[in-house]
Amino acid sequence: MMEREDREMSDLQKPVRTIADLAKIAGVSAGTVSRALAGNSLVNAKTRKKIEQLAREHDFRPNQMASKLRRQKTGVIGVIIPLGHDRHQQISDTFFMTLLGHLADELTEKGYDLMLRRVIPQQDEDWLDRFIRSGMIDGVLVIGQSNQFDRIEEIADGYLPMVVWGNHQEGQRHCVVGADNRLGGRMAAERLITAGAKRLAFLGDTGPFEFAARFAGARDVADRMGVGIEPVSVHLSPDQTGREIATFLAERRDEIDGIFAASDTIAFACLRELQRMNVPVPQQMKLIGFDDLPIAAQTIPPLTTIHQDISAGAHGMVDLLLRRLDKEDTESLVLPPRLVIRGTA
Amino acid sequence: MMEREDREMSDLQKPVRTIADLAKIAGVSAGTVSRALAGNSLVNAKTRKKIEQLAREHDFRPNQMASKLRRQKTGVIGVIIPLGHDRHQQISDTFFMTLLGHLADELTEKGYDLMLRRVIPQQDEDWLDRFIRSGMIDGVLVIGQSNQFDRIEEIADGYLPMVVWGNHQEGQRHCVVGADNRLGGRMAAERLITAGAKRLAFLGDTGPFEFAARFAGARDVADRMGVGIEPVSVHLSPDQTGREIATFLAERRDEIDGIFAASDTIAFACLRELQRMNVPVPQQMKLIGFDDLPIAAQTIPPLTTIHQDISAGAHGMVDLLLRRLDKEDTESLVLPPRLVIRGTA
């Protein structure tokens, strides 16, 4: 009876927005409420139960901003995607988006929230620093080095809790997680040549370091085997890609018989153009991609490609970041790529 | 000379972490610094310049947490993805991820940050409330109703700044943006039947409202045309999908000649299985998808599907949310789907 009355009264008043309000109702001090709600502490079990009960009844949640301010940590990890070389790349980039999904899961599991930001470095010199120093995040994950390698290096000198997805360069200072792109590139070229190709093309913009490394790896092998390979710049906005590839193929398809696409997305577009031109794959043109997106297995013929383990990558990034939050200066993590032979090479 | 000395000294000391530190250096009060950095205000232009200069030199950024706490708004919009029916769906769900990308762009453009959270409602009854009431976000965008329609409805009664991507039900209370799934379903079935199909199957879990509506639309048409249609439950974890479809086809492919896949992703898997079984598409089996993902144009044969305008959807969600942040009680937005006829039906 009494209890019902209490509840009804509270429904009418219902000004329980702060820990102090709740403290008044519970007849204790704000400090006690804070401790009680924090779960463990030196609060009497009975008082804790009572406060928890009251909090539930009044549907009270402590204000995170106040908490974060006071504790000087936010429980939020920033994830930033620099759209450096190609404004439209990542919008459609399944690879990065999938990585993001996995990162979200890993971070959630560790009790962190995720703040996402996409930036165009050309428009904002200060993109990384601004995010880091905003006071909103405890650490940052950078998805893709884009063409911002140097800036990331600068930041890394003074800021520990940062892990980057991308390519590892000899002697670099920032902690990076990523596949061994150069090795992957080698595997790709080797496969094309093994499959019988004699004159190769690399489809993709060699500006970004990941792509550059893939090309470099392929060239290592091509040179060694005495096979020609040339890079063909291809942009990644959905409408451009197809057109650029079509133009290239129209002019040069007779000169080459093996194509290494910098990513599966490019490979798909390429496959499509080849089929449109009735060039039999792999008989007349070998084709290999990079990433091994889920749909790679679904094309006809299914795409031969270099597999990257996205899930392991995400796990590694979060693991390293958490260790860095504990002041440990971790090494980079280079994941082994894997050749997946399917139907195109 | 003097200036150099100043700079070097500051490099040594460099304790400019708060607005008060900067105020001391500038020889003004904290309030003035705050106003100066806020840009416009009633600060003398000269002092403002000076403070800005100093801030730049000392690489100072105001603490966001303090600011947010004081101003009682965060400048952050929460984006939450409930993984209701199928834990693994969204990990691979290109559609939602692409939508997320567009949302990030739209929000950035409007000056908001984005906090991402993926939740499993079964494990956390309170998923939506907790996020909203955390004090970390000014508003929330829900990506997909999943099987949480009722909970979302409850919340909508007491919380204005929420916009949901999903299906619109007659008389619902929460503001939703999404394609007219029922109409899309009708278009799909009509197309299959026009293309000559006489016995249809719907591939997908009819639990989620979006899918249910697509099925309902298809059934409207099927019934009207005197054609049979039956739903076949298919899960969305990458490894299950293919197997389930294969099983289904193995048993029943002779009984049907038209398949409406609840999403392009399912359609791809289906196309693959059909080709594996040497069932000619579209001759012996018509197939239509839903979403029109970029790769839909890239399969062989290219996928006939129902197009959803993701970009317009994202734009609409953000637009509605901003208006709701201004206390306007907006209507839902139903986007027209569009039939894209390609090679599979």
Place this chain on the structure above:
DNA sequence: TAGAGAATTTCAATCGATTGCAAAAACGTG
């Protein structure tokens, strides 16, 4: 040059939770 009025700046309270330290209560034991 005094003084009204405008332009700047300072002051101090505030946002809401956390936490070290001190005070109070509860418990035990001789």
Place this chain on the structure above:
DNA sequence: CACGTTTTTGCAATCGATTGAAATTCTCTA
């Protein structure tokens, strides 16, 4: 029952920026 411990609580300072109101300085006119 008194006194030493151990548990629980309360107090008050703190995190760092913002902002209304008060105080100061500057302008300009009579």
